[in-house]
Amino acid sequence: MSNATVAESAKDKDARPEKARRPASLWSDAWHDLRRNKVFILGSILVLILLLMAAFPSLFSSVNAYDPSTCDLSNAREGITSKHWFGTDNLGCDTYSRVIYGARVSVIVGIATSLISAVVGGGLGLLAGYYSRWVDVLLSRLAEIFFAIPSVLGALLFLSAIGRENAGAFTVVLSLAVLAWPLILRIMRAAVISAKNQDYVTAARALGAGPGRIMLRHIMPNAIAPVIVTATLNLGVFIAAEAGLSFLGVGVQPPTISWGLMIGDARRRFLEAPEPLIFPAIFLSITVLAFVMLGDAVRDALDPKLR
Amino acid sequence: MTAPTESILEVRDLVKHFPLNYGVVFKRQVGAIKAVDGVSFDLRRGETLGVVGESGCGKSTLAKLLMALERPTSGSVRINGRDITTARGAELKRMRRNIQMVMQDPYTSLNPRMTVGDIVGEPFEIHSDVAPKGGRRQRVQELLEVVGLNPDHINRYPHQFSGGQRQRIGIARGLALQPEIIICDEPVSALDVSIQAQVMNLLERLQNEFNLAYIFIAHDLSVVRHISDRIAVMYLGKIVELGNDTEIYDNPTHPYTQALLSAVPVPDPEGRETRQRIILQGDPPSPANPPSGCHFRTRCWKAQDVCAEQEPALEVRPGSAHPSACHFAEVRDVVNAE
Ligand SMILES: Nc1ncnc2c1ncn2[C@@H]1O[C@H](COP(=O)(O)OP(=O)(O)OP(=O)(O)O)[C@@H](O)[C@H]1O
Ligand SMILES: [Mg+2]
Numbered sequence: 001m002s003n004a005t006v007a008e009s010a011k012d013k014d015a016r017p018e019k020a021r022r023p024a025s026l027w028s029d030a031w032h033d034l035r036r037n038k039v040f041i042l043g044s045i046l047v048l049i050l051l052l053m054a055a056f057p058s059l060f061s062s063v064n065a066y067d068p069s070t071c072d073l074s075n076a077r078e079g080i081t082s083k084h085w086f087g088t089d090n091l092g093c094d095t096y097s098r099v100i101y102g103a104r105v106s107v108i109v110g111i112a113t114s115l116i117s118a119v120v121g122g123g124l125g126l127l128a129g130y131y132s133r134w135v136d137v138l139l140s141r142l143a144e145i146f147f148a149i150p151s152v153l154g155a156l157l158f159l160s161a162i163g164r165e166n167a168g169a170f171t172v173v174l175s176l177a178v179l180a181w182p183l184i185l186r187i188m189r190a191a192v193i194s195a196k197n198q199d200y201v202t203a204a205r206a207l208g209a210g211p212g213r214i215m216l217r218h219i220m221p222n223a224i225a226p227v228i229v230t231a232t233l234n235l236g237v238f239i240a241a242e243a244g245l246s247f248l249g250v251g252v253q254p255p256t257i258s259w260g261l262m263i264g265d266a267r268r269r270f271l272e273a274p275e276p277l278i279f280p281a282i283f284l285s286i287t288v289l290a291f292v293m294l295g296d297a298v299r300d301a302l303d304p305k306l307r
Numbered sequence: 308m309t310a311p312t313e314s315i316l317e318v319r320d321l322v323k324h325f326p327l328n329y330g331v332v333f334k335r336q337v338g339a340i341k342a343v344d345g346v347s348f349d350l351r352r353g354e355t356l357g358v359v360g361e362s363g364c365g366k367s368t369l370a371k372l373l374m375a376l377e378r379p380t381s382g383s384v385r386i387n388g389r390d391i392t393t394a395r396g397a398e399l400k401r402m403r404r405n406i407q408m409v410m411q412d413p414y415t416s417l418n419p420r421m422t423v424g425d426i427v428g429e430p431f432e433i434h435s436d437v438a439p440k441g442g443r444r445q446r447v448q449e450l451l452e453v454v455g456l457n458p459d460h461i462n463r464y465p466h467q468f469s470g471g472q473r474q475r476i477g478i479a480r481g482l483a484l485q486p487e488i489i490i491c492d493e494p495v496s497a498l499d500v501s502i503q504a505q506v507m508n509l510l511e512r513l514q515n516e517f518n519l520a521y522i523f524i525a526h527d528l529s530v531v532r533h534i535s536d537r538i539a540v541m542y543l544g545k546i547v548e549l550g551n552d553t554e555i556y557d558n559p560t561h562p563y564t565q566a567l568l569s570a571v572p573v574p575d576p577e578g579r580e581t582r583q584r585i586i587l588q589g590d591p592p593s594p595a596n597p598p599s600g601c602h603f604r605t606r607c608w609k610a611q612d613v614c615a616e617q618e619p620a621l622e623v624r625p626g627s628a629h630p631s632a633c634h635f636a637e638v639r640d641v642v643n644a645e
Contacts, residue, residue, distance in 0.1 A: 198415055199410050199412060199416040200415065200416055200417055200418040200419075202410070203410060203477070204418075206374050206403065206408055207429060207430050207480075207484070208399070208400040208404070208433050208434065209429070209433050210433075213432075213433070217421075217429075218418055221420040222418070222419070
């Protein structure tokens with residue numbers, strides 16, 4: 001026994017004090033990386049400004065774009081002036097304030113669609129990956145049916161079928177989310193299948209943990225990273241899709257202000273007055289770019305292998 | 308109370324065949340991997356049974372069957388008289404308290420997203436009546452102390468520890484429910500040699516302290532000698548020889564055991580010169596298609612016609628006192644060779 005005590009007292013040599021200073025979990029490791037990533041910083045500054053714009057447009061514009069009395073038909077298609085920084089549109093409304101107020105729909109549609117598809121696809125992917133057998137067959141086949149539909153085209157068909165009267169931000173979110181969850185399901189399912197064969201899951205089963213605990217405590221935290229990355233990248237994709245659908249007239253309907261609608265309204269008189277088309281297009285591009293930057297940075301931070 | 312020599316684990320004719328399927332759409336079973344093929348043994352309270360065999364002979368599958376992590380094809384595993392292979396739901400959960408395991412790889416057996424406190428405390432969350440909610444943190448700290456870790460490190464994550472320390476965390480988790488049986492599946496083979504001895508010493512100390520019964524799996528005989536009361540030698544899903552320390556190491560009767568022993572490094576330099584090494588011919592056959600009769604006959608220098616025709620049972624053979632599954636069992640001391 002004295003032999004054992006001697007050997008065991010050596011255990012402190014086995015410690016790694018230099019490792020103790022390292023940040024703790026995957027998330028704090030990722031955060032540590034992100035804070036030093038210029039792409040992430042630039043992306044988040046842009047996204048932050050966009051969010052502010054969506055929540056408090058009056059901070060950015062003294063003109064309330066939703067107030068028709070601010071429009072003046074006699075000033076239609078006026079170029080850039082000191083009063084109208086981005087000129088005016090066909091109805092004589094101030095393009096700058098409309099661009100600012102248009103951010104809200106983009107942000108809401110982007111976040112809602114991404115969130116819904118991540119929750120639905122992630123949840124079903126967890127079940128499909130964990131239970132395999134018939135649950136997996138059922139969910140995976142269902143996902144494949146939706147997966148086969150090209151996403152923007154599918155949304156276009158769905159939205160034209162329900163007609164303009166019923167179209168709006170809500171139906172745009174719904175139609176995009178219906179087509180987007182299958183991809184998330186696939187990503188989650190693959191991550192779950194690799195996580196569920198890990199030894200720590202076996203150890204939890206040996207302790208008597210039930211399926212709920214195993215899925216939520218052991219598998220999900222180890223499988224969620226690729227879903228978060230995809231959901232972040234999807235934000236930009238959905239914002240662009242909303243603009244596209246609204247441009248085609250099947251998305252958000254007037255009087256709601258949306259960048260896609262603004263571009264659609266301005267396109268016929270583009271040569272005469274390019275400002276009402278160019279400015280919303282620039283805002284749209286920067287927004288999509290900002291989310292792509294954010295998604296890329298998050299992916300690099302969460303999974304260095306994907307780099 | 309039960310007598311100390313009573314068996315707490317009785318394994319009878321345990322068989323696990325993994326089906327081999329062929330075809331993508333229409334799966335046809337074309338055969339089976341006979342990972343465990345008729346294993347029987349008893350384990351007594353406080354005893355250590357070493358299980359030794361080459362890679363792929365079914366040791367981990369046996370461990371999983373004992374833990375009810377896999378369902379056997381046939382056979383039974385009785386813990387204190389109750390069969391865990393047929394237990395379900397609440398009964399199975401209750402039985403799990405009594406049998407826990409320490410896994411081979413300390414780098415994959417701990418959830419990287421959980422703190423040490425959560426990992427070692429999880430057994431109490433699953434079996435909420437074992438420790439009162441308020442006292443759990445303290446219990447976890449006690450357990451960390453028992454396995455020789457700093458109880459202040461309770462909020463750290465596994466990656467902040469070394470391999471040896473991680474294995475201690477795994478041991479603490481296994482101890483939490485105060486089981487009577489712990490299955491150690493090659494618990495030190497992933498560790499540095501210098502740390503192996505520390506973990507082995509810890510396991511021995513815990514055994515004395517808590518009167519644990521161990522099934523100690525290893526792939527070579529030298530690792531288990533010190534800790535085991537009895538040793539089972541496995542070959543291709545079967546136990547070929549079962550005996551205590553002197554029976555297996557000094558009087559082995561099965562040719563496979565003799566071959567394994569001849570490969571064990573001997574601490575005594577004089578022994579090294581005189582003993583003969585038995586070098587086995589070829590690789591072990593596939594468990595999907597084991598040889599007829601005695602599974603070992605294709606590599607055995609004693610093989611006769613009877614070995615291909617008749618499967619030797621694991622029974623006490625004339626001239627020795629412990630069971631051996633060889634038609635031509637005969638004592639041969641390979642370590643202290645003539
Ligand atoms: N889930 C499974 N499905 C199919 N075959 C399996 C499965 N698990 C194990 N096997 C097969 O069963 C046999 C025994 O495997 P097992 O893991 O029990 O061996 P082992 O003795 O633990 O080996 P090692 O020393 O390498 O850990 C192997 O041939 C293996 O390929
Ligand atoms: Mg193994």
